[in-house]
Amino acid sequence: AQSVTQLDSHVSVSEGTPVLLRCNYSSSYSPSLFWYVQHPNKGLQLLLKYTSAATLVKGINGFEAEFKKSETSFHLTKPSAHMSDAAEYFCVVSDNDDYKLSFGAGTTVTVRA
Amino acid sequence: DAGVIQSPRHEVTEMGQEVTLRCKPISGHNSLFWYRQTMMRGLELLIYFNNNVPIDDSGMPEDRFSAKMPNASFSTLKIQPSEPRDSAVYFCASSFGSSRPQHFGDGTRLSIL
Numbered sequence: 001a002q003s004v005t006q007l008d009s010h011v012s013v014s015e016g017t018p019v020l021l022r023c024n025y026s027s028s029y030s031p032s033l034f035w036y037v038q039h040p041n042k043g044l045q046l047l048l049k050y051t052s053a054a055t056l057v058k059g060i061n062g063f064e065a066e067f068k069k070s071e072t073s074f075h076l077t078k079p080s081a082h083m084s085d086a087a088e089y090f091c092v093v094s095d096n097d098d099y100k101l102s103f104g105a106g107t108t109v110t111v112r113a
Numbered sequence: 114d115a116g117v118i119q120s121p122r123h124e125v126t127e128m129g130q131e132v133t134l135r136c137k138p139i140s141g142h143n144s145l146f147w148y149r150q151t152m153m154r155g156l157e158l159l160i161y162f163n164n165n166v167p168i169d170d171s172g173m174p175e176d177r178f179s180a181k182m183p184n185a186s187f188s189t190l191k192i193q194p195s196e197p198r199d200s201a202v203y204f205c206a207s208s209f210g211s212s213r214p215q216h217f218g219d220g221t222r223l224s225i226l
Binding site: 032034036041042043044045046049090097098099100101103105106 | 169204
């Protein structure tokens with residue numbers, strides 16, 4: 001069985017500064033890992049997916065995530081936050097590319113001007 | 114490209130009434146998912162269809178909930194009779210194959226009074 005822990009329920013950053021969203025996972029098999037973003041009154045949008053081809057995964061809108069098997073982590077970063085990055089972010093895991101996704105509780109990002 | 118389309122976006126109705134939520138998946142996607150999102154429980158998978166056939170409905174809360182997929186471009190989620198505890202945001206998602214990233218619609222915000 002798989003599970004996800006997002007270590008911060010809320011992150012507040014200033015515009016132009018780096019963003020770090022932390023995620024730890026557990027998986028019995030080879031995990032597939034995703035980050036999704038949800039803006040208010042919108043659905044979840046895929047930011048990036050770890051496919052085991054490379055440990056550093058680049059996504060849309062300048063986001064990237066690093067898979068660290070030894071630490072069972074998949075943290076999301078962005079070098080410079082933009083006001084439009086204010087949203088809720090979900091770390092998601094599935095076992096062996098299975099259709100069943102386990103969602104983290106979400107991290108709300110606030111960007112200060 | 115058109116994404117997953119859900120209707121209605123908002124629904125307010127009185128308890129006991131029948132509610133029907135609709136979803137049009139992305140053209141060419143053969144996997145369709147219905148989710149429910151609440152503050153208390155986060156995102157929960159209700160049902161998964163593959164090639165229009167229900168594969169996993171273990172997440173459907175009770176017999177008041179039913180889902181159909183009569184063809185590759187349309188699915189419905191029905192609640193009859195509705196209860197206040199059904200109030201939530203319901204999302205439809207689709208993917209090309211069950212192991213591929215899921216693409217979410219913007220959801221239906223349902224309020225049962």
